Amino acid sequence: MKQKKCIIIGAGIGGLATSVRLAALGYEVLVLEKNRLPGGKMQQIERDGFRFDTGPSLFTLPHLVTDLLALGSTPSDLTFKFNKLKNVCRYFYDDGTIINVPEKPEDFAREIEIKTGEPAANILNYLKTANDRYQSSADLFIFNPLKNIISSVRNKKPKELKPMLKVKPLRTMHKENQISFRSPQVIQIFDRYATYNGSSPYKASSMLNMISHLEHNEGAFFPEKGMYSIVEAIFHKALSLGVKFQFDTVVNNLISEKNRITKVITGNDELNADVVVSDMDVNMLYRGPAKKLKMPGSVKKPDLSSSAIIFYWGMKQSFPQLDVHNILFSGDYQREFQSIFKDHQLSNDPTVYIFISSKIVKADAPEGKENWFVMINVPPGTEKVNQKWIDQARENIFKKIHRTLKINPREKILCEEIATSKTIERNTGSWKGALYGNNSNSIWSAFLRHQNKSGKYNNLFFTGGSVHPGGGIPLCLASAAIVGKEIEQL
Ligand SMILES: Cc1cc2nc3c(=O)[nH]c(=O)nc-3n(C[C@H](O)[C@H](O)[C@H](O)COP(=O)(O)OP(=O)(O)OC[C@H]3O[C@@H](n4cnc5c(N)ncnc54)[C@H](O)[C@@H]3O)c2cc1C
Structure with missing residues (x-):
């Protein structure tokens, strides 16, 4: 029997997990990814001897990863190890x-x-x-x-x-x-x-x-080699099952005929497949490659989740008063959420999250130094993000750290990289840099999330953090499992 073909748009965690599931079901799988590397929001950067996980840092329900890695008959050439914190x-x-x-x-x-x-x-x-x-x-x-x-x-x-x-x-x-x-x-x-x-x-x-x-x-768990090793483990598993990846490839258009997607158009190719799975943020998908398809109401007027500003700082010393995950709480939490969701402004007293993977993964920083991932939640949107906005955020964070930890971070930073809603939108294709697609600020949010199977096109499916059941690594893996089951039943 002829092997069925699947095209997956995007090599985020949901796309990677779906590729493994479909390859294990016997599909010929091709993943088209606009970036040079897999991972989407789960990336890493290296600078001056420091390594930073750029996105997720908290790892729960690790069995969802190990169950995935156990699928199919071919073992991966990479072992994945993690420990409980x-x-x-x-x-x-x-x-x-x-x-x-x-x-x-x-x-x-x-x-x-x-x-x-x-x-x-x-x-x-x-x-x-x-x-x-x-x-x-x-x-x-x-x-x-x-x-x-x-x-x-x-x-x-x-x-x-x-x-x-x-x-x-x-x-x-x-x-x-x-x-x-x-x-x-x-x-x-x-x-x-x-x-x-x-x-x-x-x-x-x-x-x-x-x-x-x-x-x-x-x-809460942590991988022995840092968060990006989750991506590497699933990517290698996919390769071992024969999944093909085409990087630096932007999907520009989906062509439909009656109730099927008939072509996936990239810069160079017109591709066809029996099934198409999008791991793109749905709010971007319907404003990009799927703009000719009917836009659901929740996408037309999306109520977006928060975005973030993240400073990745190489610090010249280590700080024993800090752990792997640290939260410096705002003195006025209600006001902070009002700034994010009502005023669409930076909070003057933000809750600051400091994540230091080098506390566990010693290779992530030179000896005696630390890699700080310092994040605050900000409103989704790219219009207001400029140098002044970034400087203001950094200043607010400095003040908070100084007030709470009695550390003057300004004097301790050796190098800095920055992520904003603008870079998150550019690098991962997330509409307005929202981290999790639409927010859950209503009792109905769960019911309004985009479904994993198209209601109109019977070979079009959706995975990842912007669709059901939601954002975050465990839910993205759950969405891939749902898509796998739906496609198995075709
Ligand atoms: C700063 C930050 C912190 C986070 N913290 C946590 C955490 O601690 N724990 C947790 O569980 N989750 C966390 N999350 C959320 C988690 O990272 C996401 O929910 C998850 O990684 C999203 O995966 P995804 O499958 O939706 O794909 P995405 O990561 O959104 O990737 C989509 C992929 O599609 C590609 N793409 C887009 N458009 C096209 C196109 N036209 N053609 C081809 N390819 C395209 C993109 O380049 C990208 O690689 C965090 C996210 C961020 C950004």
Whole structure:
């Protein structure tokens, strides 16, 4: 029988994972990628002896990667190793409080009680609820096509919907956290999970409070060779299964006839395939190669997730007071989210995230030095981004670090690279530099996300962080698994 052909547009994590799944199903797979290297938002840069992962830094649900690497009959020539972090994160507050997050929930609860007076039992109850919610809804909401969720909700009798409504999804994350805890510092820790899909805790549904389950109950992990080794492992697995990659290749157009995509047009070629999978940000896809296809409402007027400014600093010394993942909290969290989603401005007192992979991967910085990835959340959009905007962001970060850590970073930086919403849009094709496609600032967001299979073209599929079930490495891998299953059923 003739081998079926698949074209995948984009070698982000979703595109790479889909390529492995389809090759394992026996498809002849060609991945077209506009960049020179695979990874999309998961890139790395090297400068003056420092290596920086440029995008994702937090790694949860590692089995989704190892399950993928175990597919097919051909082993990859690369081994992928990772370890569980003993300390998940270190939180710093303006008043000098420092809270560590040890891997065991009981130890975390004890730390919280000592540092904030919040009873340990409140933390453990909350994490149990997050676990229960995840176990009862993840399969339907994360690992199944969106249409299954919609029909499952539609087909339920009011009585059967009761347990779902017990969660009170109309409450915001913040409201629920306020009800659950007395300490404002603890509320802030759990509110922060809204940023894991670029949303605001003051708007997103309390359903999303289950995100904390992943880090606290399942654990946070880190690859032995850094985040980019996830990309390398999946890329090599794809190569071992015979997937072909064409880099430096921009897809300009999709041609359709009746209910099929008949041609994929690049600068040099007109290609055809039995199935086409887009790993492009959908907001860009419909404004680019698919501009002749009908644009869904959620794409026409997208409510975008946040973007970021990231400074990659090679630091001339190491800082024992910092861990791998560090959060320097804003003194006014509500105001910060208002700046991002309402005022569309930089916050004067941003929450600063400092990620230092060289704490684990010693080769990521010269001896005695550290590689700092310093990020703040900013509004999506490219119009306002100029040198003044970047300088203002850097200044705000300097002030925050100085106030909280008593370090003057200005004197410690050996080299600097910068990412903004403009460079993120240019380098990864994400509309307005939004990190996760559309945000989840409404109870309906999950239902409005773009589906993984086209409703009109029966050989067109969508994977990656801008479609169902959402952004972030685990959800992109879940989207690839859904696409794989849908195509297997064709
Ligand atoms: C700064 C930052 C921090 C993040 N932190 C985390 C984190 O800690 N943990 C986590 O899990 N997630 C995190 N994320 C989110 C995560 O990186 C993304 O959800 C995920 O990598 C997106 O993968 P994707 O499959 O959607 O593809 P993308 O990474 O968006 O890649 C799409 C690919 O398509 C290519 N492409 C676009 N247009 C075309 C075209 N016309 N022709 C050919 N190719 C094209 C692009 O070049 C790109 O390679 C972060 C993201 C960023 C940017």
